[in-house]
Amino acid sequence: MADVKVSFLGGARGVGRSSIEISDDSGSIILDSGVNLGGKGRERCPIDPEGEISALILTHAHLDHSGYAPAILSKWDCDLFATPPTVDISEILLRDYLNLVSEDEAKPYNASDITLLRRKEKSIRFGLAMEPIDGWKLIPFNAGHVLGSAMIYLKSPKGVSVLYTGDLNTTNTRTLRGADMNLPEVDYLIIESTYGGDEDIHPSRKKVERKFVEDVEKVLGSGGVVIVPAFALGRSQEVLLTLIHYIESGFLQEVPIFVDGMIREVSKFYSMYWSWLRPELQRRIRESKRGLFDHRAIEEVRNRDELLELSEPFIVITTSGMLQGGPVLTYLKHYGTKRGNLIYLTGYQVRGTRGRLLLDGVRDLQLPDGSSIHIDADVKFADFSAHADQPNLINFISKLWGKGLKEVMLVHGEYDKMIQLRRKLEKRGIRTYIPKLGERITLS
């Protein structure tokens, strides 16, 4: 059996710049090529691959998985394997990212390189096998994380099989079905472990939503403004649908919900790719004959200055989700510095980002323009997670272990959480490895 080599080019013992190279005699495949939004300089990008790259596969459009893809496609004449929503959404998120890279930092690629995604695209669909390079088999499965997100099953010509989860959510959300659990037998599993820690047990989505809505209602009731920093893809749509649901059922007063940043543009793809959403939602769209986010309370921000002069309560959902850039900084400056308002973080905050600082209790924040602000608004966190928690990760892994899995490799997580997850898995007799950044291992 010819050996398969796996190199961990990024996203090992940390979250950000996910990238893995898988190769054998017939060629090299890159699984994800992301950037680290909390990193600086060269640390923003993954390590360069060793082999001649023949194929790039993207699991989903989040920048920590796709942010470096144009650089790979411009350097190597390789095909891009990704679902149609991933290609379309990556394209606009990458443009936005390139604009946000500050002037004094070297841009990792040009705007024209982003067009390579579409030019090199080979569409993949859940359950349909393809051949990314000669003799290799690729089958994508639903990962349940964001619109179009896929787990990638690969089998080498000599029969070594690997499943890479990308980001994984095993439970249903408002927009998506949880990840496929009906998977083929596999020799090696490379799995994310963002919420792999012993403390990581997500409360039910219903509980999270109710608490979120109660907190929002309280602030609106006393005339405050609620800022919801959210990732343009995934979290924003979940938050919008939650707000619409509670307004329609009378639990939340109807105030204007402003949407700023890339969210509006990304949300359009939820309507375009409605057949990728969970069946209940598909039926609702067909029955109501209106777009998912067509609601009188939801307004696009056309003039940000007007919003800054508004004296009545409102909600603004805006990018970036970790406060690294984008319109959210304007709202932070104006509304975040005032008592009585509320900043509601909704997603995982990578170490080194302003969102993480805020979550960790820091209230003096440095802005990209060099100025600093003091946050007097209340800060809360809602666990609208799109990642499996520790019990769900263990359950997912155990199912594959029962079907002949040889070893699990943990990526995309903080090292201390990975150790906690490994301890739990090894107690169950599951062989678990935590690769280091840059490490190259051989699978046979």
Ligand SMILES: [Zn+2]
């Ligand atoms: Zn993601």
Ligand SMILES: [Zn+2]
């Ligand atoms: Zn990720």
